[in-house]
Amino acid sequence: MRHLSAILFDIDDTLFSTTEFARRARANAVRAMIQAGLDLPEEVVLKELDEVLAEFSSNYEHHFDKLLQRLRPPSLARTNPALIVAAGVAAYHDTKFRELKPFDDVFPLFCDLKKVDMRLGIITHGWTVKQAEKLVRLGLVPYLDPKAVFISDQIGISKPNPKLYLTALRDMKLAPGEVMYVGDSPEHDVVPPQSIGMITVWAKRAARHSIQGTNIRPDYVVANFDELRTILRTDFGVGID
Numbered sequence: 001m002r003h004l005s006a007i008l009f010d011i012d013d014t015l016f017s018t019t020e021f022a023r024r025a026r027a028n029a030v031r032a033m034i035q036a037g038l039d040l041p042e043e044v045v046l047k048e049l050d051e052v053l054a055e056f057s058s059n060y061e062h063h064f065d066k067l068l069q070r071l072r073p074p075s076l077a078r079t080n081p082a083l084i085v086a087a088g089v090a091a092y093h094d095t096k097f098r099e100l101k102p103f104d105d106v107f108p109l110f111c112d113l114k115k116v117d118m119r120l121g122i123i124t125h126g127w128t129v130k131q132a133e134k135l136v137r138l139g140l141v142p143y144l145d146p147k148a149v150f151i152s153d154q155i156g157i158s159k160p161n162p163k164l165y166l167t168a169l170r171d172m173k174l175a176p177g178e179v180m181y182v183g184d185s186p187e188h189d190v191v192p193p194q195s196i197g198m199i200t201v202w203a204k205r206a207a208r209h210s211i212q213g214t215n216i217r218p219d220y221v222v223a224n225f226d227e228l229r230t231i232l233r234t235d236f237g238v239g240i241d
Contacts, residue, residue: 001235001236001237002177002178002199002235002236003178003236004118004178004179004180004199004232004236004238005119005174005178005179006118006119006120006121006145006148006172006174006178006179006180007113007118007119007120007121007179007180007181007182007232008120008121008122008123008148008150008168008179008180008181008182009120009121009122009123009181009182009183010122010123010124010125010181010182010183010184010185010188010189010203011122011124011126011131011134011135011138012124012126012134012184013184013185013203013206013207013208014182014183014184014189014203014206015102015103015106015138015140016100016101016102016103016106016134016138016206017103017206018206019206019208020206021095021099021100022058024095024099025091025092025095025096025099026046026049026092027042027046028091028092028094028095029064029087029088029089029091029092029095030042030045030046030049030088031091032087032088032090032091033045033064033084033085033087033088033091035087036079036083036084036086036087036088037075037078037079037083037084038068038071038073038075038084039073039074039075040071040073040075044071045067045071048067048070048071049063049067051070052066052067052070059126059127059130064084064085064088064089065085068081068084068085096137097137100134100137100138101138101139102138102139102140103205103224103225105224105225105226106138106140106225107139108225109225109226109228109229109240110140110143111143112229112240112241113143113232113238113240114143115240116238116239116240118238119145119148119172120143120144120145120148121144121145121148121149121150121168121172122135122144122148122149122150122151123150123164123165123168123181123183124150124151124152125151125152125158125159125188126151126152126153127151127153128151128153128154131151131153132149132151135149147171147172148168148171148172150164150167150168150171152164155167159185159188159189159192160187160188160191160192161192162192162193162195162196164192165181165192165193165196165198166196169196169198175197176193176196176197176198177197177198177199179198179199180198180199180200180201181193181198181199181200181201182201182203182222182228183201183202183203184202184203184204184206184207184208185207185208185209186202186207186209186210186211186214186216186218187209187216189202190202190211190216190218191216194218194219199219199220200218200219200220201218201219201220201221201222201228201231202218202220202221202222203222203225203228204221204222204223205223205224
């Protein structure tokens with residue numbers, strides 16, 4: 001039975017459905033902008049917003065400003081565009097306050113793992129403040145080793161560069177074979193850690209890309225964290241029910 005010293009997780013589409021949350025938050029933002037005076041059909045605005053996101057990335061901070069620049073609606077002549085942008089931003093953040101939460105099986109697993117002193121951490125790709133905020137809003141910070149949270153922007157190395165994972169191992173003073181990594185992206189969360197000898201788990205429930213038709217073979221595939229719980233108990237002797 002293999003010894004396991006730590007389990008590290010991705011955040012987005014692993015601990016919660018980022019894709020589904022973002023869809024709801026953007027729809028709420030667009031409706032608020034229309035209510036504030038953006039005189040265009042919702043589907044038109046959403047389609048243009050999707051293009052803005054594709055072109056400028058989800059980490060860009062001025063999506064709604066770019067959106068109005070592109071749409072150039074006649075209604076802007078009758079109102080201050082800053083008010084429309086502010087309505088969208090406020091609605092997006094209100095959705096975060098109300099609806100950002102982990103999958104139902106995350107808290108029970110993290111709680112049980114903390115009871116047996118399993119070291120839990122994060123390796124995630126994104127801007128430092130945004131990714132840290134997600135952990136705070138998800139309520140997961142109390143379960144994490146504060147010295148085991150690695151954000152690509154903060155480290156200066158992005159996925160899928162294996163150096164990000166090597167940095168985490170070096171800082172934690174652990175060998176690859178005693179650390180498990182759980183993530184949703186085959187290319188970013190399976191291939192790099194597996195290439196350096198970490199134990200890899202593909203969390204497929206909210207994954208946007210499949211391993212079907214690829215040569216990617218994670219050590220484990222789970223549809224939920226109850227299945228991960230079973231693996232930890234039976235293959236690694238972790239003392240959880």
